[in-house]
Amino acid sequence: MGSVTRIVLQRLALGLLTLFVVSIVIFTAVNLLPGDFAQAILGQGATEEAVNAIRRDLGLDQPPVQRYLEWLGDALQGDLGTSFAQANFANFVGSGTVSELASVTSQIAPRFANTMFLAGVTAAIAVPLSLTLGILAALYRNSVFDKLANITTLTSISSPEFFLAYILILFLAVLNPWLPSLSNIYAGMGFGERLEKTLLPALTLTLVVTAHMMRMTRAAIINLLASPYIEMARLKGLSPMRVIVRHALPNALAPIINVIALNLAYLITGVVVVEVVFVYPGIGQLFVDSVKIRDIPMVQACCLIFAAAYILLNLLADILSIVSNPRLRHPK
C-alpha cells in the first residue's frame, strides 16, 4: 500500500497547492481594476474624502500582499467579505459596522445549497442513464443504435445550454404545461415541490452532461474491450456476461469513475447559464448578477467557490483512478 498512499498524498498536496495559486490569481486579477474598490463603489462623482474613508475601512491602504493574506485568512474562516450591493455605503462610511445581511457568506450559503441540490438531481438522473447508454453503445458498436446515439450526443454537445433549455421549456412547459418554466425556490419548501421546480433545469443539464458522459464511457469501454485479456477470456469459453462482469468491469472502474468526476466538474460551468434561464436562485445566477453590477467581493468569492469545486472534483477523479488501478494496488 505504501506507494499508493504516497502517490495519493502527493496528488492531494498538489491539489491544495493549485488551489492556493488559483486564489492568488483571482485576487491579483481583481487588483488589476483601474483605481480601486473604493472608486468603483462610489463611482466617478464621489468626493475624495468619502473615497478615502472607504479605503481605510476596507483596508485598501494596506500593501497588496498583506491584504491578500488577510482575505485568505478570512476566507478560510468562512468570512468572504462584504457585498457592495447589499451594504449601504452611505451609512457605512465612518460607522465601521456592517450589517449581517451584507456579508458575502450569508448571501452565498443558501444559494450554494440550492445549486448543490440542482447538481445532485442532475447527477442522480444523468449518471445511471449515461453509463447504461454508454456501455450499450460500446457493446453494440457500429450498430444502428450506436450510430444514432453518436449523432444525437454530438448534436446535444454542440448546442448551447440555453437552446436545449428553451426547447425543453417549449415542449414541457408551454405546449404541454407539465412542469413550471420558472424555478422560484424559497426556504422551507417541501421536497416534492422543490423537486418539481428543479426538474426542468436539471433535465437541461442532464441532456448536456449525459451526452458527454456517454461518449466518454463508450470510448473507455471500447478501449477496454480491445484488450488482449478480454479476447483471452472469450477464448476460454466464458459466457458474454461473465466476460463483462468478471473481466471488463474491474478494469472499467477507473475510467468510469474518472468520467463521472470529470463531468460533475463540467456541470459547474453548465450550471451558470441554466440557472439564469430558469431564474433558479443558485450561486451561478448570483455570480452573473454580481458580474453585471461589478460587486467585486461577491465575484471574487463565487469564482473561488467554483474553482475550488472544480479542482476538488478533478483531484477526486485523479485519486480514485489511482486507487482503483490494480497495478498500483498490488505493487511488486
Added chain:
Amino acid sequence: MTLLWIIGGIVALVALGWVFRAAGRTTGNATFRDMDLSTAFGYAVALVAVVAGIYTYFLVETAVFFRWAVQGFIIAAVAAFLFRLLGRHVGPDSTRKLFRAMPLTASFGILTILIYAILAIFAGLIAPHGQAEVFGTVNVLPGGDPAVGGDPAFPLGTDQIGRDLLSRLIYGAQNTVGIAFATTLLAFLLGGSMGFLAATLGGWLDNLLSRIVDVLMAIPSLIFALLLMTIASAWAGSHKELLTVYMVIIIAVIDSTRVYRLARAVGSNIVVMDYIEAAKLRGEGLGYLIFKEILPNATAPLLAEFGLRFCFVFLTIASLSFLGVGIQPPLADWGTMVRDLSQFINFAAFSPLTAALPLMAAGAIALLTVAVNFVVDWMLHKSSGLKE
C-alpha cells in the same frame, strides 16, 4: 401509478421483442438464432418509436413543432445527399475521392459551414436592412401577413425598438461567427507556438509554461471569463465597443491554454521520432525543426482541434452574450438575440412562428457547432482509421 405504467410498458416491449425474435427464428436464419433478447428489445423499441412518430406527424394536429422538426430533418438529409452527389462528380480528382467515402453527416456539415461562410462574408449584400437600422414599426409579428400583425417588408418581424429581425439574424452570422473565428485564430497562434516551443526545447521553459497552464486550466473557463470580463468592463467604462475587443483577448488567452496542451502533446509525440533525432544530429536549427519537420506532421490533429476549439469559443461567446456581458450592441449577435426574444416562447400555443424566433437564433448557433463537430468527427475517424 406512473411507475406502474413505465414498468408495464417495458414488459410489453420485451414481450414484443421476444415475439419478433421467435417469428424470425421460424425462418431458420442464423442472425435470429444468435440474437440475444436485448437486441430484440432494441428492435421493438425502434418499431414503436417509428409508429408513434408517424402517428404524431399525420394525426396529432397540434404537433406543429414536431412536423417542422421532421421536415427540417428531411430537407437537411436531402440537401446533404445532393451536395455529396455534386461533390462526387464536380471538381478535381482529390475532392471527388474525398466525397466518395464521406458519410452524410460530414457532407451536411461541410454544406452548412459553406452556407454560414457565405452569409457571414456577404451579410451586407444579403440582408434587406442594416443591423442597427431602426424602423417606426416596433414588435411586428413574423410571417409577413398583415392580417395577424405582420408586415411583408419584415418577414421575421421587428424587435422592441423596431429593428428588422431577419437582417439582424443574417448580420449575426458575420458578428458572432467572425468574432469567434478571430478569437480562435488568436488562441491558436498563442497556444500553438508556445506548445511547439515547449515540446521542442523541453527543460525549464516547458516546465514553466506547463505549470502556468495547469493553474489557468484549474479555473473553469466560463467562470474565469466572467471574472475577467468584470474587470474588463471596468476598464472599458463607457466605451462599450472596447469591451468586445477585450472579450476577444480574454477568451483567446483562456482558450490558448487548451491549445497549448494539445500542441505540446502532439509536438512531444513527433519530437521523439527518429527523423527528428536525425535532423538534430545533422545540426539543424530550431526554426527548421519546428517549421519543416514538426509542423507538417501536426496539421491533421491541429486542424481537428481548430474545429473543436472554434465550437467551444463560439459557444462561450454566445453564452457570454446571452448573459449580457459578451458582444455589445449595436452589433447584432445571436446570443443577445436569444435573451431579448426569449419571452416570445410563451406564445407558442397561439403563434408558433413567434415562439420559434428565439429558437431560430439559438438554433443558428447550435446548427453551426453541430456542423463543425460532424466534420471534425469524420476527420478524426478518418485519421484514426488510416493508422490501423
Added chain:
Amino acid sequence: MTTSAKPKLLTIRGLKIEGRSDETWMPIVNGIDLDLHRGEVLGLIGESGAGKSTVGLAAMGFTRDGCRISDGSVNFDGIELVDASADTKRGLLGKRIAYVAQSAAASFNPAHKIIDQHTEGPVTHDVMSKSDSEADAMKLYAKLRLPNPDEIGFRYPHQVSGGQLQRAMTAMAMSCRPDLIIFDEPTTALDVTTQIEVLAAIRNIVEEFDTAAIYITHDLAVVAQMADRIKVLLKGDEVEEADTRTMLSAPTEDYTRSLWAVRSFVRPEKPPADPKATPVVSIRNVTAAYGKVTVLHNVSFDIHAGRTVAVVGESGSGKSTTARCITGLLPPRQGTIAFDGQELPADYRKRTKDQLRQIQMIYQMADTALNPKKSIGEIIGRPVQFYGGLRGAKKRARVEELLREIELEPKKFYHRLPSELSGGQKQRVGIARALAADPKFIICDEVTSALDQLVAEGILKLLARLQDDLGLSYMFITHDLATVRAIADEVVVMKDGRVVEQGAKAEMFAPPHHPYTDLLLSSVPEMDPDWLSNLLAERGADNIGDAAVDKM
C-alpha cells in the same frame, strides 16, 4: 513419430477469411486446407501479413472484430465450427481447444491473481472443482519449471516476469487438458535466453500430455524444434507443407528455399586490423547514466577503418545507450569518444558541422526514421544541401546518384512519399540519407530486426557492398546472432551495461567463451530439428536460459 496412424482431430477445407477496411471487405486468407491428427504439432510459418494468426484463430472458430470467415469449413472432431451456434463454440473453447497468446503480459487480466484466472476455465466447464484445479495448477507450474510453483500463482500478473508469465499461460491453456492448443508466437517478444526456457517447457508439456498443437511463428529455427510438420504461408496462400525434416532438407518451392537461404549469407573474412593504426572511432572508459541510474559502466572498444563491429546483447544491455553516447545525444558521465584520434565534444550541440557529418545513423524502425510528409528526394536532398551546399540541378543529380547506389530507380522514387514504399525500400532510403552526408562512420541500430528475412538479407548485402566500395566503418547494434555471423568483423558482447567480451568474429564464435557469451550463443535456436533435444541432453534443463544466467 507416425502421426498419420492417429485419428484426425481438425480438418480445415477451403478456408477464406476477409477483413474490413474502409467499408469494403479485403481477402486476408484465400482458401487454405489443413489437417491435424491427435497429438501432432503443426508449425505454421510465414512472414508478417501471411495470415497465420488469423488461420490459428479460425481453427478455434473465432475471428477478431472486423474479420469474417467468408467461405470454407473448419471441422473439429466432427463438429463444424463455421456455422456452429455461439453456445456450442463456448463449450469447446478453453475446454477442448485452448489458446496461448503472443503477449502474456497483456493477455492476463491485471485485476485478478494468476491462479484465479487459471481455475476459471475448469470451473466454468465443470471439469474440476476450484480446489482441485488449484492443486493441479501448482503441479503444472512445477512441470513447466516455474520458480516457487506453490506460491507464484497467488501473485498478480504484473508481479511476474515475461518468460514466467508465458509459461503460466501455457499452464492455463493446459488446465482442462485440451485436445488442441494454438500457440500464437509465444516467444516472439522474449530475449533468446528466456525464449529457450519457454520453448523447452512448452515442448515438454505438450509431449507429456500428447496434446495436438498449432505452433504459429515467423522463426524457422524455433518451429524446427517444436513441430512434427510445417506449413508455409505467404500472403494468405499456402506455399507448401511437409514433415519437418523433409521441409528443412529438401524444400520444393522457390519461396521456401529463399527463406532457408537467408541463413547462408556470410561475408568473407578480413585480415585483422593493424593494432597501431588510429581507430576511426574509439570509445574510452565511458560511463553514462539516465538521471541517477547508471546504465553504462566503463565501456571501451575501438572501430577501425573499413570494418564492422557488431555490438551484441539482450534488451537492457546498453547497446543503444552506447550509440547515444557516440552521437552525443547522451553526454557520458566519464570517459571520452575520439574520432580519428581527436576527442569529440560530449554534447552534439557543441560539435562542428563536420564532426556531425562524419558520424551518421541508420535506425531500426524505418517508419519513424523518415518524415512521412517529405518526399524521398527531399529527405535525401536535405543533407546533400546542408553539408555539401549543393542546390538545384547539382543537388538533384547527387540525390539520383545516391538512389542508384541503394538500388532504387531514381525517376520512380524521387517524388514518392515514405508511405508509398515497402519496409525494405524505406530502410534503403534511410541508408541513402546517411550516405548523403558522406560520412566515415555509420551506426546501424537493429536495422534488420523489423524486416522480413528475405528483405533483411538484401539490406545486409547492400551494406556490405557499400562498405567495400566506400571504405565505411560500421557499428552494428543487434540482438540477432545470425546477423552478426553474416556481417561482423569484430564482436563486442554487452550485458547490464558492461562489455563482457570482445574480439574478432572467428574467435568469438569458437570456444573457449566467456560463460555469458557461451550462453547467448547456445541459446540461439538452430535450423537442426534435434538442436534443442541435444542441448537439453548435453546441459540439462537447469543449465539453459535465464536459470543459467541467475547462477552466474
